[in-house]
Amino acid sequence: MDKIIKKVNNDERLIIENRRHIHQNPELSFKEFKTMEYICSQLDNIGVHYESRIAGTGVLVQVDGEKESNEHKTLLIRADMDALPIQEVSDKQYISQNDGVMHACGHDAHTAVLLETCRVLNEFRDDFSGTVKLIFQPGEETRGGAKPMIDSGILENPNVDACIALHMDPDIQAGKIRVKPGSLYASPDDFYIKVIGRGGHGAEPHRCIDPIAISAEIICALMNIVSREVNPFDEAVVSIGSIHSGTATNIIPDEVQITGTARSLTNDVRALLKKRIGEISHGICAAHGAKCEYEFSELFPPLINDSALSERFYRTACRAIGEENCIYGGSATMAGEDFSYFSQVRPSLLFKLGCRNEKLGIVSPIHQNTFDIDESSLKIGAILFSEFALEFLN
Ligand SMILES: [Zn+2]
Ligand SMILES: [Zn+2]
Incomplete structure (x- = not known):
């Protein structure tokens, strides 16, 4: 344990340099071409085996332990690498050089x-048996690069037993996790x-099927799903984000378009939301003689940390x-x-790495144009990934 901490402390300047380089050169989801090149050049320096261009710009590193053992286990460690369409506001030297693009979610730090974890595990290969797969994943901020990377087969050959990741957290003091x-x-x-009614003169509603009045009923009814249908011990959100319809004060329009977001923390509640939003919308439309079109677009599943793995990681930390x-x-x-895709198929854990420092004025939430991190947190991430890999594989 001591030698890993010593090694990472010695490398701290290099870790910060890497983070600043990536921070200054942010790229949007699935366009992380220069980021991928930079990662590959660093991996060449370290001298590890890797494969690039997975799911577009993803990189997979494999480090095999050289300690004798009858058992072969494999741990996967994931970092995401994409930035956001935000104009950074900062007086730091390492401000983004790419106009309108910013690492405001800390994926520069994750990378x-x-x-550094690649560097450490490669150096201490003699101290563990089994395999560590380290992946640099594109596109977390949009449709998700995790699933295409998994679909490309990264969890097989050798089979991955567990997956871990971290996320920077500006609500937690640097030094803590x-x-x-x-x-x-x-x-x-x-x-x-989409509520499809029949438009007409606002003075003659009896000759129309008013999609606006019907939409009002639908919206009120959807607000009852969380309060009346979801178990009070489960969490869920149903929010309407947009309503579009109509052109004038005295015309009943033909249709109304409603969009929203539905969020839950378990697969069961997720299925309930998908089913009930549709049933309620169709039912209210049918009651009024209107037609209804409904689409539920699943983005990521909920991320569920494995209990045993969480406890084991906590003890190591x-x-x-x-x-x-x-x-x-x-x-x-x-x-x-989207690390959630890993958690659906293997025991997985994502932990939060504190990066807040009020004295340095580092308090902005993620996705804000002033987001930054206390860089002293970087070495803690590398120490914990490396320590846990050794603990898990031995
Ligand atoms: Zn984000
Ligand atoms: Zn993020």
Whole structure:
């Protein structure tokens, strides 16, 4: 344990340099071409075996342990690498050089941490048996690069036994981490409803089927799903994001378009939302003689941390950085995270890495144009990934 901490502390300047380089050169989802090239050049320096251009710009590194053992286990560690369409506001030297694009979700940090983890595990190959697969994943912020990477076969040959990842968290002080077993991120799904009535003169509603009045009923009824149909001990959100219809005060339009987001933390509640939003919309339309079109667009499944893996990781973290710096439990978020695809098929854990520092003025939430991190958190990420890999494989 001591030698990993020593090695990462020695490498700290390099980790920060990597993070700043990536931060200055952010690229949008599935366009991470230069980021991929940079990662590959760093991996060449380290001297590890890798495969690039997976699912477009993804990179898979494989490090095989050289310690003798009868058992062969494989751990996968994932970092995402895409940025957001945001204009950065900062007086730091390492401000984004790519106008209108910014690493406002900390994926630059995730990438730098994983590069260091490659370096450490490659150096300490003699200290573990089995295999570590380290992946740099594109496109987390849009439709998700996790699924296409999984579909390309990265969980096979050798078969992956468990997956881990981290996310920067500006609500947690730098130096601390948080591990939460069970649901951590929601399924951020979208829905689209079209109410098709029959338009006409606003003075003659009896000759029309008014889609606006019908939509008002639908919206009120959808608000009851969470309060009346979801178990009070489960979390869910149904929000309407847009309503479009009409052209004038005295014309009843033909149709109304409604869009919204439906979020939940379990597969069961997700299925309930999908079914009931559709049934309620169709039912209210039918009651008024209108037609209904309904589409539920599934983005990511909920991210559910494996309980046993969470506890195991937490114990390793307590040993490495002290129990006083490790928070266990806490609440989930209704945002989405496509690491969830890993959690659906293998025992998985995503932990939160604190990066807040009020003294340095680093307090902005993710996805804000002033987001930044306390870079002292980077080495903690690399130490914990590396320590846990050794613990898991031995
Ligand atoms: Zn994000
Ligand atoms: Zn993110």
